[in-house]
Amino acid sequence: MPDTAIIPTIPTAPVTPAILESLRAIVGDKGLISDDQGKQPFVTDWRGSIVGNAAVVVRPANVEEVSKVVKLCHDNGIAIVPQAGNTGLMGGATPWPSHTGIVLSVGRMNKVLNVDPVGYSMTVESGCVLQTLQETAASHDRFFPLFLGAQGSCMIGGNLSTNAGGVQVLRYGNARNLVMGLEVVLPNGDIWNGLRALKKDNTGYDLKHLFMGAEGTLGIITKAVLKLWPAAKDVATAWLAIRDPQAAIEILSEAHGASEDNVGSCELMSRTCTDMVLRNIPGTQDPLKADTEWFLLLEWTSARPKTEGSEGMSEKMEQFLADQMEAGRVIDAVIAQSEAQARNMWVIRESVAPASRAEGPGLSYDISVSISKVPEFIERGLKAALDILPSIRPYPLGHIGDGNIHFSFMGPKGMDRETLKQYSPAITRAVNDLVTSLDGSISAEHGIGIDKLDELAHYRSRIELDTMRTIKRALDPKNIMNPGKVLRV
Amino acid sequence: MPDTAIIPTIPTAPVTPAILESLRAIVGDKGLISDDQGKQPFVTDWRGSIVGNAAVVVRPANVEEVSKVVKLCHDNGIAIVPQAGNTGLMGGATPWPSHTGIVLSVGRMNKVLNVDPVGYSMTVESGCVLQTLQETAASHDRFFPLFLGAQGSCMIGGNLSTNAGGVQVLRYGNARNLVMGLEVVLPNGDIWNGLRALKKDNTGYDLKHLFMGAEGTLGIITKAVLKLWPAAKDVATAWLAIRDPQAAIEILSEAHGASEDNVGSCELMSRTCTDMVLRNIPGTQDPLKADTEWFLLLEWTSARPKTEGSEGMSEKMEQFLADQMEAGRVIDAVIAQSEAQARNMWVIRESVAPASRAEGPGLSYDISVSISKVPEFIERGLKAALDILPSIRPYPLGHIGDGNIHFSFMGPKGMDRETLKQYSPAITRAVNDLVTSLDGSISAEHGIGIDKLDELAHYRSRIELDTMRTIKRALDPKNIMNPGKVLRV
Numbered sequence: 001m002p003d004t005a006i007i008p009t010i011p012t013a014p015v016t017p018a019i020l021e022s023l024r025a026i027v028g029d030k031g032l033i034s035d036d037q038g039k040q041p042f043v044t045d046w047r048g049s050i051v052g053n054a055a056v057v058v059r060p061a062n063v064e065e066v067s068k069v070v071k072l073c074h075d076n077g078i079a080i081v082p083q084a085g086n087t088g089l090m091g092g093a094t095p096w097p098s099h100t101g102i103v104l105s106v107g108r109m110n111k112v113l114n115v116d117p118v119g120y121s122m123t124v125e126s127g128c129v130l131q132t133l134q135e136t137a138a139s140h141d142r143f144f145p146l147f148l149g150a151q152g153s154c155m156i157g158g159n160l161s162t163n164a165g166g167v168q169v170l171r172y173g174n175a176r177n178l179v180m181g182l183e184v185v186l187p188n189g190d191i192w193n194g195l196r197a198l199k200k201d202n203t204g205y206d207l208k209h210l211f212m213g214a215e216g217t218l219g220i221i222t223k224a225v226l227k228l229w230p231a232a233k234d235v236a237t238a239w240l241a242i243r244d245p246q247a248a249i250e251i252l253s254e255a256h257g258a259s260e261d262n263v264g265s266c267e268l269m270s271r272t273c274t275d276m277v278l279r280n281i282p283g284t285q286d287p288l289k290a291d292t293e294w295f296l297l298l299e300w301t302s303a304r305p306k307t308e309g310s311e312g313m314s315e316k317m318e319q320f321l322a323d324q325m326e327a328g329r330v331i332d333a334v335i336a337q338s339e340a341q342a343r344n345m346w347v348i349r350e351s352v353a354p355a356s357r358a359e360g361p362g363l364s365y366d367i368s369v370s371i372s373k374v375p376e377f378i379e380r381g382l383k384a385a386l387d388i389l390p391s392i393r394p395y396p397l398g399h400i401g402d403g404n405i406h407f408s409f410m411g412p413k414g415m416d417r418e419t420l421k422q423y424s425p426a427i428t429r430a431v432n433d434l435v436t437s438l439d440g441s442i443s444a445e446h447g448i449g450i451d452k453l454d455e456l457a458h459y460r461s462r463i464e465l466d467t468m469r470t471i472k473r474a475l476d477p478k479n480i481m482n483p484g485k486v487l488r489v
Numbered sequence: 490m491p492d493t494a495i496i497p498t499i500p501t502a503p504v505t506p507a508i509l510e511s512l513r514a515i516v517g518d519k520g521l522i523s524d525d526q527g528k529q530p531f532v533t534d535w536r537g538s539i540v541g542n543a544a545v546v547v548r549p550a551n552v553e554e555v556s557k558v559v560k561l562c563h564d565n566g567i568a569i570v571p572q573a574g575n576t577g578l579m580g581g582a583t584p585w586p587s588h589t590g591i592v593l594s595v596g597r598m599n600k601v602l603n604v605d606p607v608g609y610s611m612t613v614e615s616g617c618v619l620q621t622l623q624e625t626a627a628s629h630d631r632f633f634p635l636f637l638g639a640q641g642s643c644m645i646g647g648n649l650s651t652n653a654g655g656v657q658v659l660r661y662g663n664a665r666n667l668v669m670g671l672e673v674v675l676p677n678g679d680i681w682n683g684l685r686a687l688k689k690d691n692t693g694y695d696l697k698h699l700f701m702g703a704e705g706t707l708g709i710i711t712k713a714v715l716k717l718w719p720a721a722k723d724v725a726t727a728w729l730a731i732r733d734p735q736a737a738i739e740i741l742s743e744a745h746g747a748s749e750d751n752v753g754s755c756e757l758m759s760r761t762c763t764d765m766v767l768r769n770i771p772g773t774q775d776p777l778k779a780d781t782e783w784f785l786l787l788e789w790t791s792a793r794p795k796t797e798g799s800e801g802m803s804e805k806m807e808q809f810l811a812d813q814m815e816a817g818r819v820i821d822a823v824i825a826q827s828e829a830q831a832r833n834m835w836v837i838r839e840s841v842a843p844a845s846r847a848e849g850p851g852l853s854y855d856i857s858v859s860i861s862k863v864p865e866f867i868e869r870g871l872k873a874a875l876d877i878l879p880s881i882r883p884y885p886l887g888h889i890g891d892g893n894i895h896f897s898f899m900g901p902k903g904m905d906r907e908t909l910k911q912y913s914p915a916i917t918r919a920v921n922d923l924v925t926s927l928d929g930s931i932s933a934e935h936g937i938g939i940d941k942l943d944e945l946a947h948y949r950s951r952i953e954l955d956t957m958r959t960i961k962r963a964l965d966p967k968n969i970m971n972p973g974k975v976l977r978v
Contacts, residue, residue: 118742119861119892163691174689176698177666190952197859199891200663201930202652202702203945204937204975205957209665209698213691230746253607257719257792260749303746310800316793370686372608402688403608441690448693456692463679467964468694474963475956486693 008453008484012100013077015055023058023102026068031108033057042103045094046087046150050450052095054081054103061108063183063191063222069104070220071189079480080104082216084126084158087150089366090449092215092485093158101480106157109222115140120228121180121197126157126221133226142228143303145172149353157221163213165445167265167349170401171301172229174445176212183223184211187476197225210471215447216482218475230303235264236313237299237342238321240333241290245375247329248296248400252371255298258320262313263401264301270294272395273352276410280355284348287341290332296400297349299342352397356410361417363392363424364408367435368444371403377438381407384430389423391415404444407431432459448486457488497942497973501589502566504544512547512591515557520597522546531592534583535576535639539939541584543570543592550597552672552680552711558593559709560678568969569593571705573615573647576639578855579938581704581974582647590969595646598711604629609717610669610686615646615710622715631717634661638842646710652702654934656754656838659890660790661718663934665701672712673700676965686714699960704936705971707964719792724753725802726788726831727810729822730779734864736818737785737889741860744787747809751802752890753790757863759783761884762841765899769844773837776830779821785889786838788831841886845899850906852881852913853897856924857933860892866927870896873919878912880904893933896920921948937975946977 015023024032033039034056043052060066073080079101083093095103109125112133116122117140124133130151137144146159148166158164160182164175172178181196184207194208211219242248245268252266271293278284288295298317306312314335324330336342356362369377382394391412398405409427411420432442436459448456457465465487472479472489479489504512513521522528523545531546533539549555562569568590572582584592598614601622605611606629613622619640626633635648637655647653649671653664661667670685673696683697700708731737734757741755760782767773777784787806795801803824813819825831845851858866871883880901887894898916900909921931925948937945946954954976961968961978968978 116859116861118738119859120742120745121859163695165689165691169689173666174691176695177662186952186956190955192952192956193950194953196928196930198857198928198930198933199860200654200658200857200888200893200933202654202663202934202936203930203932203941203949204702204953205707205960206652206665206698206702207953207956209695210960213693213695218694230750233746249607253609256609257722260751260791260793261719262749302749304749304805368687368689370605370608370610371688372605399689404689439685439687441685441687441692443692444687444689445691447691452692460692461682463675463681464683464693464696466679467675467681467696470963471694471699471960474959 008488010096010098010483011077011079011478011480014100015078015102019072019076019078020056022072023056023069026072027058027060027065031059031061031065033059042083042086042105043095045091047089050091050094052097053099054095055100057103057105059105059108063185066104066185066220066222067189067191070185070187073102073480074188074478077478077480078102079483081482082220084155085129085150085153087154088158088162088449089446090451092162092447092449096450096484104220106220106222107155112136117142119197121225122228123195123197123223123225124156125223126155128156130154130156130159137228138231141231143231144226144228146175146178149350156224160212160221160224161214161216162447165399165402165404167267167399169399170266171264176209178227179208179212179224180227181225182208182211182221184219184221186219187478187481195223195225215449215486217472217486218481232301232303233305234302234313235299236317237336237345238317238333239287239345240296240298241288241292241331242294242296243329243331244294245378248294249371249374251296251324251329252401255320259300259316262300262302265297265299266401267297267349267397268294268400269297269349269352269397270395272393273397274348276359276395277348277351277355280358281351284351285344287345288332288334292331297345356395356408359410361420362408362410363427364406365431366444366446367407367431367440367442368402368404369435369438369440371400373438374400374403374405377405377434377440381431381434384434385409385427388426388430450485453488497977499585499587499972500566500568500967500969503589504567504591508561508565508567509545511561512545512558516547516549516554520548520550520554522548531572531575531594532584534580536578539580539583541586542588543584544589546592546594548594548597552674555593555674555709555711556678556680559674559676562591562969563677563967566967566969567591568972570971571709573644574618574639574642576643577647577651577938578935579940581651581936581938585939585973593709595644595709595711601625606631608686610714611717612684612686612712612714613645614712615644617645619643619645619648626717627720630720632720633715633717635664635667638839645713649701649710649713650703650705651936654888654891654893656756656888658888659755660753665698667716668697668701668713669716670714671697671700671710673708673710675708676967676970684712684714704938704975706961706975707970721790721792722794723791723802724788725806726825726834727806727822728776728834729785729787730777730781730820731783731785732818732820733783734867737783738860738863740785740813740818741890744809748789748805751789751791754786754788755890756786756838756886757783757889758786758838758841758886759884761882762886763837765848765884766837766840766844769847770840773840774833776834777821777823781820786834845884845897848899850909851897851899852916853895854920855933855935856896856920856929856931857891857893858924858927858929860889862927863889863892863894866894866923866929870920870923873923874898874916877915877919939974942977
């Protein structure tokens with residue numbers, strides 16, 4: 001969290017007893033949580049690192065109630081923190097400690113309203129849990145391609161508000177690319193009905209893209225029309241020992257064509273990642289005993305079932321891997337021969353975060369650069385961090401198809417959290433300076449929230465920040481909608 | 490064009506001799522066109538239906554010059570019409586007759602600045618002609634998937650400002666989906682540098698999506714980082730006689746999986762379209778003598794070369810078409826056996842517009858609905874138009890994978906343009922009312938410009954229009970940037 005001395009000025013109009021009664025009249029008793037114990041999960045962030053405040057948690061049952069609640073707050077200058085699953089990593093959905101207004105949770109609005117398999121779309125309320133939507137799509141022989149660690153508890157409204165990423169972005173794009181239409185409650189309580197299931201609509205400014213990625217500072221997403229894709233029918237998952245990160249981007253570059261544009265995932269891991277997982281996570285197995293510093297988890301996914309005698313994804317991948325070994329990029333590789341083997345590969349990838357938590361305090365940066373610059377970033381970034389703290393232990397990994405590296409470090413052996421914290425500002429500055437010099441992003445997929453407020457202000461140009469502020473002030477002149485997140489207004 | 494009685498109020502500050510000299514000091518003699526003959530192509534729209542005015546056409550050589558010109562206009566309240574290829578169909582790039590300011594043409598800024606085949610991107614200036622960009626990508630074994638009728642003369646800046654569509658949207662999305670970063674000159678002359686080659690960047694509001702589709706009313710796009718894809722190596726193109734539009738969407742729905750998500754195009758044509766082309770365009774041949782009212786041009790494109798003995802796109806498509814005939818959706822079909830045969834199929838599709846011009850006056854609507862509603866729209870839309878003018882001759886066609894129908898009509902035989910024009914308002918209203926009742930869009934890919942200003946104002950909600958106006962006023966408080974387009978402010 002930024003220094004408390006520079007916490008942004010946010011509206012502090014109180015929720016008076018009269019306003020509390022007006023809220024109760026709108027959402028009823030079961031839509032209000034005002035006791036401290038009940039509020040606790042809504043005012044504390046997922047990591048437990050931000051403990052905020054709220055006068056009351058309001059849980060409307062539908063968009064009309066959201067509209068009325070927002071209008072009431074608007075008229076009375078009461079600040080609103082919109083919240084879906086509250087699983088974000090930057091504090092965007094968690095109130096500031098100085099917050100005196102409400103948390104507006106969309107969690108009761110959790111219905112799938114319509115699934116259109118032929119039109120490859122579904123219409124949902126924003127409080128739907130992501131995994132429920134994946135399962136709903138699957139039950140219609142369709143695929144909803146947003147997959148990320150928190151999928152069992154995060155909600156689609158938050159995913160869209162933060163333009164979430166995950167392990168399928170390479171092929172399907174970020175959350176914003178999975179959306180055809182939105183319904184949004186604006187800061188004055190008006191309902192914008194942009195809930196159109198249209199692949200093409202060139203009628204004026206594209207408002208939906210403004211609300212996605214705004215982290216609830218411009219309005220509250222209440223419904224969405226999501227795009228669907230065909231369900232996977234033939235999957236090849238492989239574990240590759242590779243020469244270095246440069247080899248990784250060359251392999252990926254050639255994989256697009258070789259797979260007929262069916263690369264689903266391409267995840268880079270350093271040996272330090274995999275060693276850490278194998279050390280800490282019971283049941284994981286090294287898919288390949290190879291003497292290399294870098295691994296790649298490569299998955300190709302086709303919507304066409306493999307038929308007797310035809311060439312499936314595995315056969316195509318086998319040929320491709322042979323070519324890549326020939327070219328010296330791949331040192332050794334194994335294609336999963338069973339779902340269990342594929343699952344093991346994915347568990348290793350997904351266990352890097354929990355394994356790192358088991359090993360002690362660390363630092364992590366969610367950055368992106370253009371794909372071609374990934375090797376240069378890794379090389380120079382490692383050097384910069386090691387120059388500051390030579391005994392720090394890097395374990396870089398990332399969605400390299402997106403140019404997105406989770407640039408992560410374990411503290412030196414035996415160093416406690418407080419001591420490591422003293423090195424953090426210098427390393428953060430070095431990493432972010434490097435990212436910026438390479439025209440990259442200091443927050444590739446996690447957003448800004450509270451945590452990166454100062455970094456955004458430091459690294460973005462005056463013109464860019466001014467333009468964002470102009471938009472914020474125009475749409476939310478009273479600054480009641482998630483104030484003090486993303487931008488200091 | 491809307492009734493001249495309701496032309497929007499736009500700034501009318503004149504370009505004085507002193508300002509003309511200031512402009513000359515910025516862009517030099519070769520950056521200024523002030524004689525009437527020279528200005529003519531810049532003030533007349535592509536169709537010849539709008540003849541506007543401009544004091545001078547200014548053609549800057551680089552973004553710094555654009556910035557200085559805009560700042561000068563901003564300080565003096567002079568209106569600017571940004572222009573790229575001026576090939577739009579709605580008048581968005583063409584000045585109003587009452588325009589007293591400048592046309593700012595980006596045509597001299599036409600350099601490809603960088604191609605990154607491994608990173609699948611290229612950075613270009615906004616005055617690059619679209620076809621040049623397609624060719625540049627191809628020369629690097631890459632594919633830039635924006636294809637539309639005007640590609641030989643339209644420029645990428647205009648394509649992005651109008652979020653252009655075309656025949657590859659089904660697979661790759663609209664123009665906005667092909668962009669990673671933008672550089673834009675804002676209405677006050679500031680340069681926003683958002684020229685990042687990033688697939689992921691969650692640092693605040695997504696400004697680039699605001700400028701795309703804004704038709705130059707919020708700023709002038711000067712550079713873009715475009716995404717590239719692997720070049721096609723194996724293409725199957727087929728001509729299908731089909732049962733009806735419902736069959737078309739079912740065929741497409743199943744084609745996604747069967748082609749391994751490699752459907753490139755899926756274009757629906759009525760028999761009236763193909764008959765009109767065969768009648769008017771020399772050298773075209775009916776690919777299939779079939780007794781049906783509806784045809785589909787289906788193309789599957791793979792980035793993997795077909796190898797000896799392996800199953801290529803044609804073999805997969807053959808199997809698929811057999812299944813679809815079995816299911817009763819396809820009546821007859823032929824897969825092109827040569828490039829010439831495939832080319833003939835595409836020429837038929839692309840010649841519908843020129844063929845219709847050869848036959849006389851007509852009406853056309855560029856609408857979209859959700860894919861599942863295409864058959865209902867066609868059926869009810871035809872009935873509505875024929876109820877008004879029973880002898881009108883419909884020739885619907887469209888990008889059905891996008892739910893986008895070019896809902897077109899030839900006037901009754903022998904009816905002149907003026908008489909047809911008397912029926913136009915009633916038919917337009919009936920079509921647009923139907924589109925709106927089906928939650929569709931009255932301008933799927935052509936935009937609003939001047940032509941649909943009144944229709945947008947009529948069909949969009951007050952809340953939506955207010956939100957757009959709020960954004961316009963915030964970013965362009967003096968209303969100098971393409972005033973009176975898209976919105977009446």
